[in-house]
Amino acid sequence: MDDFDIVEMYWDRNEDAIYHTDKKYNRYCSGIAYNILFNAEDTKECVNDTWLKAWETIPPQRPENLAAYLGKITRNLAINLHEKLTALKRGGRQTDVILDELSEVIGEESDVDRYIDEKILTELITRFLKQQNETARKVFVRRYWYMSSTKEIARYYGLTESNVKVMLLRTREKLREYLIKEGYDL
């Protein structure tokens, strides 16, 4: 079913919208959640919560890109769930490794939220990414949005794993410089 029609069903408060969303996007959203949670049961819970959230937010939202809209909900829920699950004990999951990598861009002690809110930070990251070359941009988004492993990214884009790591390191350094240049207090 076309996304346009699925969104219309949400607006009509037709519960079949959830069935069609699940049918079309279960694998896509499960893939995103699984990369963060690494657990089939948590992934299932997260994807079901995504459908609930979609039902609660459409309307008033009318997403132009349903895949990205659902993906963002899933990713956000999965990160929150991961945060909750690992509040007591942090393990060696991909998400923890990614958080360690990102601490190079913004240190743990930063009081960044006093100066800039999350939306502005998102805007800065978006602008920064649009200035990067296509491969660097895709690799960065694949790593930090889709939370893919460096090995997977290497395979997806025909690069070596060390190419990917070096590319990510450089992009993170450039992002840090960009944020400083834009007046972001790190």
Place this chain on the structure above:
Amino acid sequence: MNEPLKLLKAINDIDDELIMEANVEVFPTQKKPFWNIGLARLVPFMAVIVLAVFIAVGNLDRNPITTGGNPVVTVNSLSDAEKTAGFPISVPQKYGDDEIFTITVVNESVICVHYGSEEDVDMVIYKGTGSEDISGDYTVYPDVQDIEYDFRSIQLKGNAGKIYLAIWNDRQYSFAVRIPDGAELEEVKAVIRETH
């Protein structure tokens, strides 16, 4: 909230186009139905169709026989196959000790990756658009089993404990793995896991 986590959350809301651009599986973009394109666009569109039909009819006598190009194109690399077919593919580098020996694209819509050698093909992986069985293997196998693996519903076909064919759909793509000599379930799963 710790700051790297804040950054990770801020990345969540980057532009949709950046997210979809990095989606390796090239998720289908939102398209309005044909009949929703609007009258202003529909009229020139119809005019082009009428003109094309007119020209085609006019040419019928002059070109009574038309021949198409070879539907099977051999390419040098997976990236060439992706360019020809217009969609990405990920496959294992090796199958056991066998390496990829040839890659073909059929009708610009199905990528076929062959492992082994010209004389002894040990495995072929197919990826194409649509949901039809693209394996080209119409053998009626006595054992047919459906499994859920790696978030995909896979149909396995085989005989006497060996699997000869695995087929599945993932979003808008159809996949098939054909193993002429048969393989164990775990071997097939390893291939499926690396095939996207």
